[in-house]
Amino acid sequence: xxxxxxxxxxxxxxxxxxxxxxxxxxxxxxxxxxxxxxxxxxxxxxxxxxxxxxxxxxxxxxxxxxxxxxxxxxxxxxxxxxxxxxxxxxxxxxxxxxxxxxxxxxxxxxxxxxxxxxxxxxxxxxxxxxxxxxxxxxxxxxxxxxxxxxxxxxxxxxxxxxxxxxxxxxxxxxxxxxxxxxxxxxxxxxxxxxxxxxxxxxxxxxxxxxxxxxxxxxxxxxxxxxxxxxxxxxxxxxxxxxxxxxxxxxxxxxxxxxxxxxxxxxxxxxxxxxxxxxxxxxxxxxxxxxxxxxxxxxxxxxxxxxxxxxxxxxxxxxxxxxxxxxxxxxxxxxxxxxxxxxxxxxx
Ligand SMILES: Nc1ncnc2c1ncn2[C@@H]1O[C@H](COP(=O)(O)OP(=O)(O)OP(=O)(O)O)[C@@H](O)[C@H]1O
Numbered sequence: 001x002x003x004x005x006x007x008x009x010x011x012x013x014x015x016x017x018x019x020x021x022x023x024x025x026x027x028x029x030x031x032x033x034x035x036x037x038x039x040x041x042x043x044x045x046x047x048x049x050x051x052x053x054x055x056x057x058x059x060x061x062x063x064x065x066x067x068x069x070x071x072x073x074x075x076x077x078x079x080x081x082x083x084x085x086x087x088x089x090x091x092x093x094x095x096x097x098x099x100x101x102x103x104x105x106x107x108x109x110x111x112x113x114x115x116x117x118x119x120x121x122x123x124x125x126x127x128x129x130x131x132x133x134x135x136x137x138x139x140x141x142x143x144x145x146x147x148x149x150x151x152x153x154x155x156x157x158x159x160x161x162x163x164x165x166x167x168x169x170x171x172x173x174x175x176x177x178x179x180x181x182x183x184x185x186x187x188x189x190x191x192x193x194x195x196x197x198x199x200x201x202x203x204x205x206x207x208x209x210x211x212x213x214x215x216x217x218x219x220x221x222x223x224x225x226x227x228x229x230x231x232x233x234x235x236x237x238x239x240x241x242x243x244x245x246x247x248x249x250x251x252x253x254x255x256x257x258x259x260x261x262x263x264x265x266x267x268x269x270x271x272x273x274x275x276x277x278x279x280x281x282x283x284x285x286x287x288x289x290x291x292x293x294x295x296x297x298x299x300x301x302x303x304x305x306x307x308x309x310x311x312x313x314x315x316x317x318x319x320x321x322x323x324x325x326x327x328x329x330x331x332x333x334x335x336x337x338x339x340x341x342x343x344x345x346x347x
Contacts, residue, residue: 014084015096015107021048022098022105026062038163038177041065041103045110059110060095067103076104082155090144092166092176111174116220117162119171119316120227130312131259131267133171134224135274135303140173141165142296145217148175149210149292156208160216161197162223171316196230196237201286211286215239217295218281225275227256239282246279270302 025046026033036043046062068076083094098105114122116137119129141160148155157164157175164177199215202208219230222242230238245251252260259271277298283289290298 014094017048017096017098017105017107019098019100022046022062022101022107024049025060029064035061040177046107061108061110063106063108064101065104065106080106082153085153086148086155088144088147090140090173090175091147092174108176109174111166111168111176113167113169113171115163116165116167116173116224117229119167120162120223121229127316128258128312129316130309131262131270132303132306132308133313133316134259135270135299135306136308137165137167137171137173138221138224138274139296139299139303141175141220142217142292142299144173144175145213146292146296149213154210156210157213157216158208159194159197160213160220161194162220163194165220171313199286200284209286210291211289214281214289214292214295215286217292218278218289221274221278221281225256225259225271225278226254227258228254242275243279243282246275251275266305270305274299274302 023029025048026044029042029044033044033046034042035045041064044062044064046060048058048060050056050058080094080097087093092111093109094106095109096107098107113119119127145157145160148157159177160175164175166174166176168174197216197219199212202212202215219237219239222228222238223230226238226242228238236244242251242254245254255271259267277290277295281289281295
């Protein structure tokens, strides 16, 4: 079924791999090739040999999915068709699959710099990530999601979170893991997303809709600004805490000290606008949330105000920019930032 659909759509480039090819490329799924494990399977780094002298070897990521229920095979294939049609610079590309194992194997482009979660919360290295970089990553993520939401093949992500935002060369965002993707709006589904990022309205009616992704994206934007990981078990989730702090003028205490320390009044104005946007994305009722296309445009505008410093970007790759500063460190510069943001927030 999959191959006949793909044949009829000449625009899709998709490869069916042999079992032997993937066994060789992953060194028989060797544990040293394993690069990540999630709820839906294990991901391996794999080197596909070119086949002849003129084709170079290619690095890909192979996801060995957990076994699927045979009654879900058709649904699974339909999802594959949607995924391989998606073509956007900020979405991890599905390049092929292999159905000759007990469980399906999905082959993706390899994204080399880990996840946004690692960048923000990686341990033991705590890296300084400039506001400009955070805004650009947020803009790219929103653009990717807006693309997914757009016709003709409207797709909902369903599990937007920093673990599913991969970072490529140059720290370019690539949205991944469409484990919960569903075609078309307003489809009733079993909840599969990650609790701390889940829209409270979805938890009541289980209707997955574009606004569900907007909410999760809003929480990710809050996480980018505060560097705080939202935890489902905490009494107050990050979205509520963030909105309360915006309301009572204490947001500056919640923000990541690293971006507040950047300090100019332009920075503070941009932080203020990005915070407003994050708050709108998590509005309840959900119909008040902006569409992701609008969010992407606004974030791109903000990220253009704050040009990225190429030295800081290089430093992210090396060791020179690792901060030893604690979350609460206060400097004179930080003091300027606090004052400027308080003025902004008072407007
Ligand atoms: N294309 C890729 N390139 C590089 N690393 C990847 C790629 N895809 C996934 N990974 C790594 O593998 C990990 C697990 O992948 P993924 O999130 O897709 O699995 P999952 O089982 O669907 O997880 P989840 O529990 O989030 O649904 C990721 O966090 C990432 O570190």
